[in-house]
Each structure stands twice: as structure tokens, then as C-alpha cells.
Amino acid sequence: MAANGPKQFQTDEAPTSLLSATMLVGPATVFVAAGLLAPLLILFRYSFNRFDPRRMMVETFSPDNYVKFFADPYYTGVLWTTLRVAALCTLACLVMGLPLAYVLARTQSRFKNVLIMLVVLPLFVGNAVRAAGWMVLFGAKGFLNVTLMWVGVISVPLQLMYTEGAVIAGIIAVNLPYMVLTLQSVIEGINRNVEEAAFSLGANPMTMFRRVLLPLSLPGILAGTILTFILGMNAYATPVLLGGPKFKMMGPLVFGEFQLNNWPFGASVAFVLMTATLGLTATANILVQRRFRR
Amino acid sequence: MTRSKSRREVLLGAAALAGTAALPRAASAGQEKGRIVVGTWGGDYARLLHKNIEEPILIKDGWEVVQDQAGDPERRSKMLAEQRLPRGTSDVQGLSALNMFQMHDAGIVLPIDYGKLKNAGNLLPAMKYPYGIGQIYSGKVAVYNPKLITTAPVSYKDVFDPKHGDKLGIIDIQYQYTLVCAALAAGGKVNDIEPGKKLLLECKNAGMRIYPTNEAFAQGLKSEELGTGVMWKARVVQWQNAGISVDAVAPIEGTLAYVSGFVIPKNAPNKEGGYAYLDAMLDKSAQEAFAVDMGYNPTVSNAVVAPDLNKRIGFTPDEVKKLVDLDYDYMNKYDVDFKEWWDKVLKS
Numbered sequence: 001m002a003a004n005g006p007k008q009f010q011t012d013e014a015p016t017s018l019l020s021a022t023m024l025v026g027p028a029t030v031f032v033a034a035g036l037l038a039p040l041l042i043l044f045r046y047s048f049n050r051f052d053p054r055r056m057m058v059e060t061f062s063p064d065n066y067v068k069f070f071a072d073p074y075y076t077g078v079l080w081t082t083l084r085v086a087a088l089c090t091l092a093c094l095v096m097g098l099p100l101a102y103v104l105a106r107t108q109s110r111f112k113n114v115l116i117m118l119v120v121l122p123l124f125v126g127n128a129v130r131a132a133g134w135m136v137l138f139g140a141k142g143f144l145n146v147t148l149m150w151v152g153v154i155s156v157p158l159q160l161m162y163t164e165g166a167v168i169a170g171i172i173a174v175n176l177p178y179m180v181l182t183l184q185s186v187i188e189g190i191n192r193n194v195e196e197a198a199f200s201l202g203a204n205p206m207t208m209f210r211r212v213l214l215p216l217s218l219p220g221i222l223a224g225t226i227l228t229f230i231l232g233m234n235a236y237a238t239p240v241l242l243g244g245p246k247f248k249m250m251g252p253l254v255f256g257e258f259q260l261n262n263w264p265f266g267a268s269v270a271f272v273l274m275t276a277t278l279g280l281t282a283t284a285n286i287l288v289q290r291r292f293r294r
Numbered sequence: 295m296t297r298s299k300s301r302r303e304v305l306l307g308a309a310a311l312a313g314t315a316a317l318p319r320a321a322s323a324g325q326e327k328g329r330i331v332v333g334t335w336g337g338d339y340a341r342l343l344h345k346n347i348e349e350p351i352l353i354k355d356g357w358e359v360v361q362d363q364a365g366d367p368e369r370r371s372k373m374l375a376e377q378r379l380p381r382g383t384s385d386v387q388g389l390s391a392l393n394m395f396q397m398h399d400a401g402i403v404l405p406i407d408y409g410k411l412k413n414a415g416n417l418l419p420a421m422k423y424p425y426g427i428g429q430i431y432s433g434k435v436a437v438y439n440p441k442l443i444t445t446a447p448v449s450y451k452d453v454f455d456p457k458h459g460d461k462l463g464i465i466d467i468q469y470q471y472t473l474v475c476a477a478l479a480a481g482g483k484v485n486d487i488e489p490g491k492k493l494l495l496e497c498k499n500a501g502m503r504i505y506p507t508n509e510a511f512a513q514g515l516k517s518e519e520l521g522t523g524v525m526w527k528a529r530v531v532q533w534q535n536a537g538i539s540v541d542a543v544a545p546i547e548g549t550l551a552y553v554s555g556f557v558i559p560k561n562a563p564n565k566e567g568g569y570a571y572l573d574a575m576l577d578k579s580a581q582e583a584f585a586v587d588m589g590y591n592p593t594v595s596n597a598v599v600a601p602d603l604n605k606r607i608g609f610t611p612d613e614v615k616k617l618v619d620l621d622y623d624y625m626n627k628y629d630v631d632f633k634e635w636w637d638k639v640l641k642s
Binding site for chain 1 (some may be wrong): 367370371374396399400468504505517552626627628629630633636637638641642
């Protein structure tokens with residue numbers, strides 16, 4: 001277009017817009033490149049080195065660490081556990097978050113801002129502190145067990161702490177606000193009239209949701225799902241505090257390897273985690289978009 | 295009516311103000327000996343270092359002390375990452391004896407010149423490492439709740455007995471010391487822990503509990519879901535003070551020692567400051583205060599511990615003779631293998 005335009009626009013605008021674009025994109029790009037990409041590249045290189053108890057890290061270029069990860073059922077088991085927990089948490093967040101986000105988006109209440117603040121409120125507290133709260137709830141002499149025993153439902157305390165269920169509950173509590181806020185902002189952008197139009201044409205609420213609301217809110221669902229899935233895959237404090245010593249997810253595994261000074265293997269586990277997260281996220285994105293484009 | 299100031303007057307005023315502001319600083323700089331950056335665990339340890347060493351000795355003496363608080367894995371990683379830099383970011387680092395050896399083995403820490411420490415003469419010979427000093431020590435004792443374990447254990451063998459079932463507990467983060475204690479219980483040695491692995495598996499099959507942290511272990515003792523295990527004697531004193539029903543016994547196999555010490559990184563920016571810090575740690579008053587506040591034993595011969603306190607935290611001369619140290623080289627060499635076995639086999 002610009003090439004076909006009047007000459008004065010071609011000469012005046014092009015350098016200005018290029019400069020503006022550089023000014024706008026530059027600082028963030030430099031920051032990300034220096035603060036994220038450079039360390040990632042270094043870590044990636046480390047993942048091909050060899051661990052030595054005395055020298056810590058020996059420079060070499062070998063895929064041994066990746067082979068070790070995928071050849072050992074213990075490590076692949078940790079990866080599957082992580083995928084399962086992240087997927088379950090994401091699904092639960094979506095199922096619970098969508099109705100809540102819809103109500104928040106459509107409410108005319110003067111307390112709407114207060115309701116949104118209530119959703120945001122848990123984010124003011126760190127993950128570890130929230131996990132500590134769950135520990136008080138789930139402990140052998142915690143609120144839940146004491147209440148159930150007092151009511152007479154159980155006679156011996158249930159083992160709630162240090163279970164996968166406790167970890168899933170903890171991660172859902174952490175991730176739910178992200179899902180709700182993402183969905184709420186997208187649903188708010190959908191004109192209420194399209195829903196009314198569907199109803200006026202005879203659609204029941206379920207059909208309206210399936211045929212109108214769901215496709216239109218898909219960008220929000222995708223964004224919220226991706227966000228919560230990534231957070232679930234990389235969870236650290238919650239699995240450590242609520243999962244106990246026998247429960248292992250990838251985040252704590254990476255940290256554990258660095259604790260042992262085994263940087264090469266820790267780096268390779270970190271890259272397996274990152275690749276799995278990015279790969280699954282991108283695949284889900286493509287599949288969902290294709291499905292709803294038809 | 296006030297006259298507006300000329301530019302020259304404003305500049306003169308600003309210069310005078312800057313000069314005045316710099317005066318006390320310049321004056322105090324003459325008294326200051328420099329800055330010491332100390333890498334330490336946070337919490338009580340950091341607080342007590344400040345209370346018993348930094349404030350009464352070093353700061354009073356004109357040093358500025360900055361604490362870099364973090365867990366030891368993070369600080370060791372930092373030391374490793376800074377290894378190639380000509381100037382690191384810390385002058386002294388607090389580590390366990392095993393980790394001090396590990397850093398020494400990696401060539402990261404300075405050999406200690408004991409001639410530079412005026413308190414070195416009082417340091418117990420066993421605490422004089424070529425690459426660091428032992429600041430405090432305790433031992434891994436057999437602990438039990440007398441309400442649940444009616445016959446007091448006298449050995450590690452009595453503790454790691456499958457007959458205890460789920461009344462026996464171990465701590466995940468203490469895998470190294472637990473493995474060695476179990477090895478001693480099973481007739482192994484500090485450099486042969488295979489018998490200990492076998493015994494731990496038997497205990498696991500009998501229902502042994504694994505707690506993630508020391509605090510969770512204490513909670514288990516308190517709630518009486520747990521009856522026996524092994525723990526640092528100093529920590530037992532803290533639990534007794536907190537009202538937990540627990541007693542400690544020095545095992546007949548010899549008590550496995552835990553030493554907490556300090557090293558100077560080779561690339562410490564202020565090595566003299568590092569030596570000053572180590573020397574202050576060995577001061578009689580600092581050592582005595584740590585025994586009172588933290589329940590760990592002094593590592594200098596001239597520290598006086600009250601008899602009643604010594605009875606709770608200390609060891610008899612016979613027990614001191616029988617203290618068992620880790621084989622640092624062996625532990626360092628096989629640490630990753632031990633952890634993998636612990637995670638994959640014992641905890642599976």
C-alpha cells in the first residue's frame with residue numbers, strides 16, 4: 001500500500017514508523033533477550049554437559065542426560081504425574097471458572113467491583129502461605145478431620161495430607177483466579193444481544209452456550225487454559241508442601257537436581273518440562289482453533 | 295520581598311550542602327574497617343549470628359556486616375556460578391561440614407591460614423578443617439517418646455528395628471545422615487552404607503513413616519503418631535523446650551556428628567574480613583552464647599557451658615570419644631547415587 005501512495009507519505013512516514021516501532025518493541029525485546037533467552041541458552045548448553053561429583057560439571061556434548069531421563073521409568077513417571085495433575089487442574093479450573101466468569105461478566109450489581117476483587121484477593125497471598133492454610137485444613141488433626149470426627153462420619157483421621165488429591169486442590173485454588181479473570185474479560189466483550197438473539201430464535205440455554213457463547217469466548221478459554229496449564233506444569237510450592245516426600249512433580253525435581261549440584265541433569269529436566277509444556281500448549285491451541293473454525 | 299538567588303549562589307549552596315553531608319561519612323570511613331558479606335541460613339541462625347557475633351564483636355570493632363541469607367543449596371550454587379569470577383560476592387559462607395568438603399573438593403574455598411586466627415589455639419583439633427572451621431556441633435541421637443516406646447533405645451539398632459512398624463519415622467531432607475545411621479545400625483560403616491539400605495527397606499515394609507522436614511517430624515512426635523527416630527541432640531532440646539514428650543540417647547555405636555562451619559571463598563572480595571568473621575565466631579563469648587541460644591555445642595576448649603545445660607546439649611567424655619564423623623569423600627562421591635536410591639527405591 002505504502003509503495004503505491006503519494007511520494008511525500010512514503011518518504012515522511014516510513015522512517016518515523018520504523019523508529020516508533022523500534023522504540024516500542026525495543027526495551028521489552030532487549031529485556032527478554034538478556035533476562036530470559038541468554039540464561040536459557042546457557043542452561044540448554046549445560047544440559048549436554050556431564051556431572052562429576054568432584055568437578056561438578058564437565059564440559060562435553062552428549063545427549064546422556066536426556067537419554068537417562070527418558071530411559072528411566074521413575075523420571076518419565078514424574079513427567080506423567082505432572083501432566084496428569086496439570087491437566088486435571090486446568091479442567092477443574094475451566095469447569096468451575098466459566099460459570100463464575102459468566103456471572104461476573106453479566107452482573108449489573110453495583111458490587112461487581114467488589115466481587116472481582118474477591119476473585120483477585122487470593123493472589124495477594126503467596127503460594128506457600130496458601131499451601132500452609134491447606135495444611136491446617138488437611139492435617140491429621142486439621143479442621144476437616146476434626147470436624148468429620150466430631151460429627152461422627154469417621155472414627156480415625158483420613159489421610160488427606162501428602163496425597164495427589166491435596167496437591168490438585170491446592171493448585172486449583174492457586175490457578176482459579178487466573179482462569180476466571182481471563183474468561184470474564186473476554187465474555188464481557190461479547191455483546192449480550194447475540195445471546196438474546198439465540199434465545200429469540202428458540203435456542204435453550206445449553207444450545208445458546210454451545211453454539212454462541214462457547215465459540216465466541218474461545219479466545220478467552222484458550223488463554224485461560226494455557227495460563228493455568230503452564231502454571232500447573234510448573235507448580236513448585238504446592239506439590240512440595242502438600243504432596244509430601246513421596247509425591248514428585250517436575251518443578252521440585254528440577255530444584256532437587258540443582259540442590260545436588262547436578263546442574264547438567266537439572267538443566268535437561270528443565271528443558272524436558274519446558275518442551276512438554278510448550279509443545280502441548282501449542283498443539284492444543286492449533287487443534288481447538290481448527291475444530292471451531294469449521 | 296525576597297531576592298531570588300542567582301545560579302552561582304545556588305550552585306555554591308548545593309556544593310556546601312554536599313560537602314557537609316559527606317563530612318560524617320568521611321569521618322566514619324576512617325573508623326570503618328570495611329564490609330564483610332556473610333552467606334548464611336536465614337531464621338534463627340542469622341539472628342543469632344547477628345546477636346552473638348556481629349553486633350557485640352565485629353560491628354563494635356568497626357566492621358560493616360551484611361548477611362546474604364539463603365538455604366545452603368542456593369548459596370552453594372551461587373558459589374559454583376561465581377567460581378570463575380575474579381571477585382565473588384561473599385567473604386564467608388556457612389555450610390555443613392559435608393558441604394564445606396564438597397566446596398573444597400570443587401576447588402572453590404580458600405585453605406585456612408590458622409595463623410591469622412588469634413582464637414585458633416582454642417579450636418578443638420577435630421574442628422580444624424584445612425579448608426574451614428567448625429563453629430558448632432551436635433550429634434545424631436536416638437530419640438523416642440517414652441509414652442509410646444516403653445523400653446528406651448540404646449543404639450541405632452534399637453531405633454531402626456522393623457518391630458516399631460509405623461511408630462518409626464525418618465526425615466526426607468536428612469537422607470545422608472539417615473542412611474549412615476541405618477548403616478551403623480546394620481553393622482555397616484560410614485563408608486559402606488549398603489547394609490543400611492537393606493535395613494531401611496525392611497523398616498519401610500514394616501510401615502516406617504517418611505516425614506518431609508524436621509518440623510513435620512516434630513509434629514508427628516507431638517501428635518504421637520510417631521514414637522522413635524534419629525535427630526540432632528540440639529533439636530531435641532528445642533522440642534523439649536516446646537513441650538514435646540521426647541527423650542534422647544547417645545547410641546552405643548557412636549553418635550554421628552553434625553558440624554556446622556564456615557569457609558572463605560577463594561574469590562572473596564574481603565578475605566581479611568572473612569578471617570575477622572571466623573575469628574569472632576571462635577570467641578569464647580560467642581561460642582557460649584550459641585550454646586545457650588541454639589543448643590549446639592561449642593567447638594572451642596575455653597567455652598564454659600553451665601552443667602545443667604551441658605547435661606542436655608552436651609556429650610560425656612566417653613560419648614565425645616565415640617563421636618563418628620561422616621566419610622566426606624565417600625559421601626560426596628556417591629551423594630547423587632544415594633539420593634536417587636532414596637527417591638526411586640525407598641520412597642517409591
